[in-house]
Amino acid sequence: MLDRKLLRKEPQTVADAATAKNEKIDIQQWLDADRSKRELMLEIEALRKQRNTLSKTVSIKKRNGEDAEEEMQKSRNTGAELADLEQRVSEFNSRLSEMELSFPNIPDSDVPEGTEDNNVIVRSWGTIPEFSFQPKPHWDLMSKVFLPEAAGKIAGSNFILFRGWAARLQRTLISWMLDYHTQAGMDEVWAPFVARPESMTATAQLPKMDDDMYRIGHDNLYLVPTGEVPITNLYRDRLLEETDLPVRLCGYTPCFRREAGSYGKDNRGLNRVHQFEKVEMVRLEHPDRSEEAHLELLNHAAGMLEVLDIPYRILLLATGDLSFAAAKCYDIEIWSAGQEKWLEVSSVSNFRDFQARRGNMKYKPAGGGKPRLVHTLNGSGLALPRLIISLVENGQQPDGTIRLPKIIAERMGTDVIKP
């Protein structure tokens, strides 16, 4: 959510930002409603003051045993008048907040304009592996352990089922990643995998992404589409001390996405599935330091790929590719040797105070003064299926075996997988 003062002062900025993000908003409608509401509030406050005074007089007169029928009658009348005005204000309020919830965050000034074609490659690392043979895609390499038909029988198409070494590899990776983060000072969180609408609204999956999430109608809950939701919401409606910042968290969750309307596009194998596993990093930061924190998160995530020796590149997303809530976002893409393309494996975003305002997450400045909104950030660290794709495809050898990175080999108890 954006600051109302900004909406009033710089409506054009807000409108332009929405256009850049391909969101249709009607800022003029908001401005009109806001003005009407404030005018009504002036009337209401005057009437309330009148009623408060009358009530006090009634109270005093009654205590003294005097008759207060006149004041009571007057108060009854103002009460009726108030009820009418209050009804109108509450209509304005719900319209206003409905509109505000659908206004996207404003991109930072250094975010390139345009569509995904305008994304900027910030840097690359590693060399794309060369093969003396035609490298296979992961669905061939994993045909015995990755069983989409079985998953389909259980849950439906585009769910995945791992058996044997694939299941074990995934578990090993999750465990290693969490260790990697906690060793860097993050606090590990194991949170619910479902969330109520309020939580989804705070992190801004709602209202926009309603159709992309699985809803448990029976209990009015959603399956989390990312760990960002439960981990960030841990701090919803909290007032922190400035010295509590930064708050650095990490946690594992499955991610459930309906991927409505994305059938037939890049969704063979593990590329795009309805449930995937992910380790997420979340950070609550002082507003003056979110910029550095953003880069720190990015480099931390990229560092994991260096340990795993997977070539990657980092993209600074253009305005049109930026998510609803983000002010600035870097994607990390890794190389898939079997498909010969880049796969997004991490998305590291700075939301500034956009989520904090929705979720009422504040800190008390050390020098005194009013509580201020924190900045929230998060980044995948990392998403599992595409990481597995890359490990398996890039590690394949002429004899059909798969060579594992040292750190994973140690944990798996073998440096080569024989599929």
Add this chain to the structure above:
RNA sequence: GGAGAGGUGGCCGAGCUGGUUUAAGGCGUACGCCUGCUAAGCGUAUGUAGGGGUAACUCUACCGAGGGUUCGAAUCCCUCCUUCUCCGCCA
């Protein structure tokens, strides 16, 4: 699922037989006094949001959320959310 008890300002906590409480008191915090230093002590201030004023200031709302009763609701009634205790069921 059944029964009961709670949800009050950053935290704790009174008020809950409706009207000098426009929320007592404490802790914490800030400033001042005192002190060789620290602690203690004393004094003052200290919720959030919105509106008005150059300004000290002032007005309105908010006591889990929403609705109702009433001239007037933290206080009474209803619905929902949530925490705790006991019972039942269950991994």
